[in-house]
Structure formats: C-alpha cells, structure tokens
Amino acid sequence: MIISEALRQGTRLIKSSGSDEARLEAELLLMHALKTDRVHLYERLREEMPVRAGGYYRRLLDRRLAHEPTPYIVGHKEFFGLEFEVTRSALIPRPETETLVELAIGFSRDRYATGRCTIADVGAGSGVIAVALACELPNARVIATDVSKRALALARRNAARHGVAARIEFVEGDTLLPIEGRAEIIATNLPYVMTEDWLAAPPEIREREPRRALDGGADGLRYIRRLLRQAPEKLAGNGALFAEIGDRQGEIARSLAGECFPAAEVEVRPDLAGRDRVLCVYA
Structure with a gap:
C-alpha cells in the first residue's frame, strides 16, 4: 500500500466514527507513525508505506476508533501558533x-x-x-x-x-x-x-x-x-x-x-x- 492510500483509508475510518476533521486527524496520525511533518508527508505520498510504520498507524487508528482523541494519541496540539504537549491531565x-x-x-x-x-x-x-x-x-x-x-x-x-x-x-x-x-x-x-x-x-x-x-x-x-x-x-x-x-x-x-x-x-x-x-x- 502506498502512503496516499493509507491516508485515504484512515480518513474514511475516522469519518465513519463521526469526526468533522477526519482528513486532518488521519494526517496527524500518519505523520506520527512516519515520524515526519506535513510537508514531507505530502512529498512521500507515492511511496510505499513502510511495514513497521504501517502497523503502528493501524494501531493508532484503532485507538482513535475507540474514541481516544487524536491530540492525546499523538501527545501534542497546536494553539495560538504554538505546539503544546497534551495529556489526559x-x-x-x-x-x-x-x-x-x-x-x-x-x-x-x-x-x-x-x-x-x-x-x-x-x-x-x-x-x-x-x-x-x-x-x-x-x-x-x-x-x-x-x-x-x-x-x-x-x-x-x-x-x-x-x-x-x-x-x-x-x-x-x-x-x-x-x-x-x-x-x-x-x-x-x-x-x-x-x-x-x-x-x-x-x-x-x-x-x-x-x-x-x-x-x-x-x-x-x-x-x-x-x-x-x-x-x-x-x-x-x-x-x-x-x-x-x-x-x-x-x-x-x-x-x-x-x-x-x-x-x-x-x-x-x-x-x-x-x-x-x-x-x-x-x-
């Protein structure tokens, strides 16, 4: 599977759970799995999804489908142009x-x-x-x-x-x-x-x-x-x-x-x- 297809599948799954920001959430989870940023993610869309990263991405999606918020999964959230660590605290x-x-x-x-x-x-x-x-x-x-x-x-x-x-x-x-x-x-x-x-x-x-x-x-x-x-x-x-x-x-x-x-x-x-x-x- 190429990375763009993984992104499409993730978007579809998250949307089915009721999210209004399914594409953004799928991007965040995929970036987290690949340890990359948005610019490099889109540069790699035609590449094959690495096996290990693919398995990790699937586990992240499972957590999201179990209603865990994406910011808690990836551990950060942007606010006022700044990146903040977030936890369930x-x-x-x-x-x-x-x-x-x-x-x-x-x-x-x-x-x-x-x-x-x-x-x-x-x-x-x-x-x-x-x-x-x-x-x-x-x-x-x-x-x-x-x-x-x-x-x-x-x-x-x-x-x-x-x-x-x-x-x-x-x-x-x-x-x-x-x-x-x-x-x-x-x-x-x-x-x-x-x-x-x-x-x-x-x-x-x-x-x-x-x-x-x-x-x-x-x-x-x-x-x-x-x-x-x-x-x-x-x-x-x-x-x-x-x-x-x-x-x-x-x-x-x-x-x-x-x-x-x-x-x-x-x-x-x-x-x-x-x-x-x-x-x-x-x-």
Whole structure:
C-alpha cells in the first residue's frame, strides 16, 4: 500500500466514527507513525508505506476508533501558533480560547505602554493561555494557578518548551485564592459546560477528557460565579477580567459580573464563529 492510500483509508475510518476533521486527524496520525511533518508527508505520498510504520498507524487508528482523541494519541496540539504537549491531565486546547488570548493581549498593549503588568491565568490546565501570553507579552509577569498537581506539571513543561518558564509563577490552589496581591489582567478558561451537556457529550469528551476541567454544574457557571465573587479583591484598578463562557451563557454571565462589579464596563465578545464566548469586565 502506498502512503496516499493509507491516508485515504484512515480518513474514511475516522469519518465513519463521526469526526468533522477526519482528513486532518488521519494526517496527524500518519505523520506520527512516519515520524515526519506535513510537508514531507505530502512529498512521500507515492511511496510505499513502510511495514513497521504501517502497523503502528493501524494501531493508532484503532485507538482513535475507540474514541481516544487524536491530540492525546499523538501527545501534542497546536494553539495560538504554538505546539503544546497534551495529556489526559488537562483539557485539550480549543481554538475558541484563542479569542480570550487575543483580547487579553490587546488590552495589555492598549493599557500598559511598557507591557509591565501582572496577569493571572486561573485554572491553567496545560498552560496554553499562560504560555501564549508570556510569549506575546515579554514584559508581563504571569501567574498560573490550578487545583491539579499533574496539570501544573504539564503547564511547567510547556512553559519550558517555549522558553518562558522563568517568567511564569505556577501556584497550586482553587481559583484566585492562592494569588497574593492584585493582577492587572485575569484570564481564565474555567469549566463552563452544563452538567446535562457533559452527560450528552460524545465519548471522546465524556470518557476521555477530565470531567473536572469541563463540568461547570447545572448551569455551567459554578466556578465562574466563584471567580467573580473573589475578583473584586484580586483585580487591580483599571484592570480587566476575561473569562471564557458557553454560547448560551452570555446574558446571565453579564448579569453576574454586573453584581460583582457594579461600576465596571461589562460586555460579552463573540468567537470567530459569532457565538458568545468571552465575558469581559473592565474595572
């Protein structure tokens, strides 16, 4: 079998499992099996599939067909133009979260000419928000918190991978409680999936990703409420809070933020698909 046929077969099998990105996933698994990148993969499409790599590719496909997410299989995921290690210790990064990162970067650059500010990434998980912000804002001090030791270890590895480990403080603890002093920017992707939606989620999510990183309770806002109640004591004057939310939570999230920050400007910004995605509080 030539490599192009292996790619076609993999795409067909993954598509049959319900994936909307079957071709991309088949490419990632094939690149992993061949230990190559996309450019060299396409240069080799007419070559015969090596026997050992072919067997490994088949085993990778079997894992995917058993509902294991491709990023966990290959061990990495791209986010904000950066490659991150991913494990089952943390949520797989989603492109929607890039909207939150862009808003935080834009606010920092507009508000702080020197770029010197403190940013708190609450519920850091694999560290994608903290690392992306540290890479883009070299004068910022970043604090990353999480309740999971394993997630923080993963975040530290990702920070080291991108050369920003010395500029990120990793702190174990719940929401904003472990942070001393105030931060000019709070950026967070806390669990916000409603429990009923989590229970109805595909097995790739429900059975494979950590529930504690997704399930936000009956209305999905359990942890965001907690964060908003703590935030007035932790957000600096003229600072901003950016929290990722679900696309049906905009109105109630805006109302909750208004209760906690009655004098602040509060808005909900959409993601690239036009869905409500980021709660923004400008103190």
